[in-house]
Amino acid sequence: MASSHGKQNGASITNVAALADVSIATVSRVLSGRRTKDDDIARRVRKAARELNYSVNSAASALRSDVSNTIALSMPATSTLMAASVVTAISEAVSAAHMQLLVGIDSTAAAQHRRVKEFCRHPADGIIVLPCPHAGMSLTRGITTDTPIIQLLGSTNLLRHDWISIDNGASIELAVTHVVERGATSVAYLSDAVGSSDGAETLLAFQSSLNMLRVRADSAWITIDNGTVQRGFADTMRMFGGGTTADVPEAVICSSSDTAIGVLIALGQLSINVPGQVQVVSLQDNEAAASSSPALTSMRAPLQQMAAESLRLIANARANGTGAETDPRLGRHVMFPRRVIARESTREGTDESADA
């Protein structure tokens, strides 16, 4: 073998053991925390490891112990911000647990099926699956494995495993509550029908929130269309452009931030003050929301929490054996509501949410 390609790093456990004058078994125990005492031996080992710039060879460790310290993530190829934020959140949680993150991105359900199968084979301690938009129930069909699998997001429990998702109903209820607490007595809802079942669920919950919170919504104020800026602009011009005597809502809730920004622009054009005369909220935060003027109050899924919960479920499954063996249920279903990021487009209220 050419000299150009050798060990990446000269130090192995043997060198550390020699320098610390102990056996390799002791080094392994000290460095993996299986030896609790913090005596002279432990210090010597740690010092030697530091001096040699040693870190364990994960391949050897994985081979011997069957623990790879690796989480695998399978997700679709959407270029949506949500997806990017999910990866970031999971990466941070995985790093915090001193693990590595393996990512596979596929644009079809079939490719994702192959990917998950591949992940099951060997190198992952746990698998997180964000199902492709139109994936069927067959995502894990024919796959039998001891590797814990959890589904993140998606509209239905496709995998028959643990499932972490967003509570759409609770989310919009929080949005309506937010504007009502700030004085609104009537609300419009510009729905984005894209995620069909999600959209329907949200719309239903919106209507029940109206009753619960005694808020009025004219049927012309509830529209279903795409999530573009222009749609928000056009809907607002139609709703609010009818002269001073027209009946208009005191708050507008939009599925997408783009739509909400269209609303803001139209209201600005009509010289209607936000949040003074009308409050505006988006159910889904994006980068533009924070930099619009007025800055847009919007909602965001607690992805850090969801990522942490994913790892917790995986760790549990590994500790207890596969969930399906010890637990006859399909799998736990944990739902998180989105949280309100209060910005300038709604009135200041009693609470103050921090804007990350």
Added chain:
Amino acid sequence: MASSHGKQNGASITNVAALADVSIATVSRVLSGRRTKDDDIARRVRKAARELNYSVNSAASALRSDVSNTIALSMPATSTLMAASVVTAISEAVSAAHMQLLVGIDSTAAAQHRRVKEFCRHPADGIIVLPCPHAGMSLTRGITTDTPIIQLLGSTNLLRHDWISIDNGASIELAVTHVVERGATSVAYLSDAVGSSDGAETLLAFQSSLNMLRVRADSAWITIDNGTVQRGFADTMRMFGGGTTADVPEAVICSSSDTAIGVLIALGQLSINVPGQVQVVSLQDNEAAASSSPALTSMRAPLQQMAAESLRLIANARANGTGAETDPRLGRHVMFPRRVIARESTREGTDESADA
């Protein structure tokens, strides 16, 4: 150890060898393609592997051969679409090469430095680094490794390794050419000054394009501001809202799609036809661009090509030994211009770019 946790998959190379009635060495050779003949033995081995649902244990393979078939990607925590698309492109290229992708996301230059150092230790055959926005030259300081490292994007060669980036100058020249070919003789440019050195480079190239292509641009048509929808709306109202006799450009080029969408809305409000009276182009595609009306012509970096080139450079470096040893230069620098995705906001021209 509890029975719940054993081998992920019962089949190992020994089982395959037994079933195919050959030695494990032969199995290894057949399955790794080191044995070219396709005779009865090869078929028996492949059949046995298939029947046992066998796939190599990557940990064992990596341990023995020092080849992990893994590419590591370090990137910042931007939630921008560009970042998401980069990961997708790299993931696809890596999968096509039958490798795995390890991802680490960090929000500070220091964390990224640690990450790259960690990646260098063991489990990666090559490392792709997207530098944090404000990373200094110290990203790989103190890191010595045989693992090939390449920098993707970023404004300067921070790593002193091979570097793949976007040709901003060529990109805007292509944008100007695009509208000029379609009849524009005067152009406005709504610049986004965020990426300071990128922005400056682009602005400079814009101005030299004007001379080269004999296009006019009033100094009031070149503005530098944020990349929001509202900025595009406001700038357009100012430029075009001055009555019918005002001097207005025949094309508007925007750094960001959001800004361009603001331009479209304002022009619609002013009843100015797009692309008939004014063409609009964005230098950076996003999801909203395709769904606006009229659909927005915009530019997109050829990320698939850039990802493939990254892997090619890594493979080269591995084959030739570390670049720095055999090649005294800092590293190759490969630049790709963005490509025009022609949509409705510019007139139909001679060529027709496909919209992926």
Added chain:
DNA sequence: TTGTAAGCGTTATCAC
């Protein structure tokens, strides 16, 4: 071409 056998660096087992 094929089989035999020696490792790769680590963790688990078993004596002490």
Added chain:
DNA sequence: GTGATAACGCTTACAA
């Protein structure tokens, strides 16, 4: 608690 030693599953000289 510590140290010797045997695995883990694979690739690769080397011998046949």
